[in-house]
Amino acid sequence: MREIEMQPELEQPEQQSPPEQQSPMDQVLQHVAAEVLETMFFTEAELADCEHTWLEAASSARIGFEGSHFGEMLFGLSAEAVDPIAASFLGLDPAELTVAQRGQVIQELTNILCGAMVSHLWPESRLSIASPELTSWQEWAAEGTLHRCFAIPEGRLAISIRLLPRPHPPGNES
Amino acid sequence: MAYSVLIVDDSPVMRTFIRRVLALSGFEVGECTEAGNGEEALAMLSTHQVDVILTDINMPRMNGEELLRRLEADGVLKKIPALVISTDATKERILRMLALGAEGYMSKPFTPESLREELERVLGDRNAGDRNATRA
Numbered sequence: 206m207r208e209i210e211m212q213p214e215l216e217q218p219e220q221q222s223p224p225e226q227q228s229p230m231d232q233v234l235q236h237v238a239a240e241v242l243e244t245m246f247f248t249e250a251e252l253a254d255c256e257h258t259w260l261e262a263a264s265s266a267r268i269g270f271e272g273s274h275f276g277e278m279l280f281g282l283s284a285e286a287v288d289p290i291a292a293s294f295l296g297l298d299p300a301e302l303t304v305a306q307r308g309q310v311i312q313e314l315t316n317i318l319c320g321a322m323v324s325h326l327w328p329e330s331r332l333s334i335a336s337p338e339l340t341s342w343q344e345w346a347a348e349g350t351l352h353r354c355f356a357i358p359e360g361r362l363a364i365s366i367r368l369l370p371r372p373h374p375p376g377n378e379s
Numbered sequence: 380m381a382y383s384v385l386i387v388d389d390s391p392v393m394r395t396f397i398r399r400v401l402a403l404s405g406f407e408v409g410e411c412t413e414a415g416n417g418e419e420a421l422a423m424l425s426t427h428q429v430d431v432i433l434t435d436i437n438m439p440r441m442n443g444e445e446l447l448r449r450l451e452a453d454g455v456l457k458k459i460p461a462l463v464i465s466t467d468a469t470k471e472r473i474l475r476m477l478a479l480g481a482e483g484y485m486s487k488p489f490t491p492e493s494l495r496e497e498l499e500r501v502l503g504d505r506n507a508g509d510r511n512a513t514r515a
Contacts, residue, residue: 244488245396295392296399309392317487320466324486331471336437 230326230351230366237321238355238364245317247293253356259283260342260363264307266315267340270323272332276368278322280315281342286360287311312337318364381409382502383427387420387434387446388413388464397433397464404491406498417441421449424456431502432461436476447479460501464489 227235235252242250263281270276282290288299291310295302315337323332342363345352350367384401386394394413401408412427414420416438423429432450436443443463450456460482465472468486476484482501485494 241488244490291392295395296402306392309390313390313392313396317466320468320487324466324468328468328470330469332467332469334437334467 228351231353233322233325234351234353234364234366237318237325238353238362241314241317241321242355242357242362245294246290246314248290248357248359250355250357250362253354253361255352255354255363257344257354257363259361263342263363264311265340265342266311266337267343268315268319268337269335270319270332271335273330274323274327274332274368275371276366278315278319279340279343279345279363279365280311280318280337281363282311282314283360283362286357286362289359290314290357308339311339319366322366381407382430382498383410384408384412385420385423385427385429385432386411386413387415387417387432387438387443389415389435389438391415393435400489400491400494404495404498406495417443417446417449420446421456424459429459431498432459433464434461436463436465436467436472444476444479447476447481451480462497462501 238250242248260281260283262284264284264287265279265281267277267279270278287307288302291297291302291307292299294310294313295306316334319337320334323330323334345365345367350365352363352365354361354363386397388394388397398411401411410427412423412429414423417434418441420432420434421441434443434446443465447461450459450461457480461480462483462485463476463481464485464487465476466487473484473486483497485497
């Protein structure tokens with residue numbers, strides 16, 4: 206069986222805490238989500254209570270990163286928010302959007318969120334971020350996962366991020 | 380003065396977004412062309428006059444790092460300033476791209492104003508360098 210080294214940052218609080226009690230990762234997640242949505246999607250994101258029935262119909266994407274840290278992020282955007290967010294990003298009328306454009310904007314938003322997250326958290330690190338893939342929303346186990354939901358004027362969005370065990374290099378397997 | 384811009388990114392929606400941000404920024408753009416990777420960018424540069432290149436890093440076939448190497452190796456193309464636009468804002472990545480010849484680095488997210496300022500800085504530096512070289 207392959208041995209793994211658990212990363213110390215793996216354990217993160219799963220419940221919303223007052224700002225003074227939030228972990229650095231939680232603070233960065235909230236800051237990055239607000240900054241990305243405001244700067245590149247021209248909307249505002251505010252932390253919201255988690256109520257996940259909307260995620261069944263959400264448009265979601267998953268992205269992984271590896272290097273000095275290993276992990277993955279899952280992003281979900283509520284169905285009613287997809288067209289206005291994509292149209293805002295592209296400067297188009299929602300009626301002009303193609304299916305491909307909707308998916309690509311979800312992927313791009315996931316990519317930007319993940320890149321900004323890891324760059325804020327570990328600016329001195331060496332990381333490679335994979336290409337985002339469209340997927341269905343998955344409820345990851347709460348342990349080791351930081352999850353937050355946000356309200357935006359157009360709907361809702363959810364972000365989960367988790368750090369994964371670092372595999373030992375080849376040759377160290379037992 | 381209106382500048383001709385080449386946008387290099389494998390994401391069509393990101394290329395559209397950059398066009399939009401350029402328009403919102405007030406930066407004077409003349410011709411704006413697009414390429415989906417480094418290979419397409421080099422082909423475009425062989426037939427189009429370009430004043431500044433905006434390039435992503437992670438692209439299929441030829442990525443942004445290799446594109447910068449090819450530009451630096453070409454006596455004519457190395458005179459065109461290249462600005463990297465990426466989600467990766469780690470110091471190691473930024474320093475590597477600057478060492479390869481990028482004149483600037485924009486990490487996402489960015490505002491129209493910050494893009495315009497960076498373009499003006501890059502083009503201003505390059506124009507000043509050209510003037511100094513002419514004087515010498």
